[in-house]
Amino acid sequence: MVALLVSLAGCAKDPAPTPVEDIPDDKEILALGWKDFEEKRYDSAITNFTEAYNKSTTAAIRSESLCGRGWANSYKRDLAKAKSDFAFALGINGIATDVDLDVRAGHAFVAHAQNDFTSAIALAHAVLTQRPTYAFVHDPRVTAKRVRMVLIQSYYADGQFAQAAGQMDLLVPANAPHPADPVLLLQSIIAAGSSL
Numbered sequence: 234m235v236a237l238l239v240s241l242a243g244c245a246k247d248p249a250p251t252p253v254e255d256i257p258d259d260k261e262i263l264a265l266g267w268k269d270f271e272e273k274r275y276d277s278a279i280t281n282f283t284e285a286y287n288k289s290t291t292a293a294i295r296s297e298s299l300c301g302r303g304w305a306n307s308y309k310r311d312l313a314k315a316k317s318d319f320a321f322a323l324g325i326n327g328i329a330t331d332v333d334l335d336v337r338a339g340h341a342f343v344a345h346a347q348n349d350f351t352s353a354i355a356l357a358h359a360v361l362t363q364r365p366t367y368a369f370v371h372d373p374r375v376t377a378k379r380v381r382m383v384l385i386q387s388y389y390a391d392g393q394f395a396q397a398a399g400q401m402d403l404l405v406p407a408n409a410p411h412p413a414d415p416v417l418l419l420q421s422i423i424a425a426g427s428s429l
Contacts, residue, residue, distance in 0.1 A: 258288070259285050259288040259289045259290060259291075259294045259298075260285075260294065262281050262284050262285040262288060263281070263282070263285040263294060263297060263298055263301070265281045266278045266279075266280075266281035266282040266285055266298070266301045266302075266305075267301055267371055269281055269305075270301060270304060270305050270308075270371055271371055271372070273308075275305040275306075275308050275309045276309075278301065278302075278305040279302055279305045279306065279309075282298045282299070282301040282302035282305065283298070283302060285297075285298040285301075286298035286299060286302070291327070292325050292326060292327030292328065293327055293328070293329055293332070295322075295325055296322045296325040296327070296328040296329070296332050296333075296336070297329070297332045299318045299319070299321050299322035299325070299336075300318070300319070300322050300332050300335050300336045300339070301371075302314075302318045303315045303316075303317075303318030303319040303322065303336065303339050303340070303343075304335070304339050304371070304372075306318060307339055307342060307343050307346075312343050312346055312347055315339065315340075315343045316340065316343050316344070316347065319336050319337075319339055319340035319343065320340070322336045323336055323337070323340070330363075331370075334360050334363060334364055334367060335369055335370075335371075337356045337357075337359050337360045338356070338357070338360045338367060338369060338375065338380050339369075340352070340356045341353045341356035341357040341360065341380060341383050341384070341387075342383055344356060344387075345383050345386060345387050345390075348390070350387040350388075350390050350391040351391065353383060353384070353387040354384060354387045354388060354391065354393075357380050357381070357383050357384035357387065358384060360377075360380050361377060361380060361381060361384065364377070365377060367380055378404060378429055379429055381400055381403065381404050382404065382422075382425065382426055382429060384400050385397050385400045385401055385404065385422055385425075386422065386426075388400060389415075389418065389419065389422060394413040394414070394415055394418055395413045397413075397418060397422070398410070398411040398412060398413040398418055399411075401418070401421055401422065401425065404425055405421070405425050408421065
């Protein structure tokens with residue numbers, strides 16, 4: 234009887250090991266979100282950024298996930314969601330400097346689009362003070378010049394013409410000094426905006 238059990242035990246085969254599914258971690262999902270964003274697949278980017286946020290193990294991943302989702306929402310013209318994502322990201326302790334600047338830049342564009350010129354001014358000013366040569370790595374069109382243009386337009390819309398003219402001097406130094414007269418200044422802003 235014992236021999237029979239030993240013999241049967243020797244003949245039994247372990248089932249083939251179940252392949253372990255390679256589940257992406259939060260960093261990989263975040264990278265997928267940015268890839269989707271760069272390829273203008275904003276819905277998919279939002280899904281990946283949300284998943285990265287939900288799986289995140291660090292404040293850095295959480296803040297960057299919200300940053301990416303904010304940018305994707307802003308490009309989809311869902312400004313309320315973008316504003317919420319950017320504001321929430323800024324409230325996270327441990328946000329990396331580059332991500333902080335990306336959040337503030339995106340938030341400045343959204344604030345301006347929502348006619349919140351005071352916030353747009355503060356956010357754009359913070360980006361340009363911290364990094365005068367700012368560039369958004371995930372969209373080469375978003376540069377310090379465009380952030381400065383949002384600052385100029387926000388100053389102008391807020392009736393702060395002298396400040397807008399001073400920023401125009403920095404944006405287009407060849408034409409400095411720019412007039413603070415609203416009509417002439419607006420002509421300069423329109424001309425500079427069309428060349429960006």
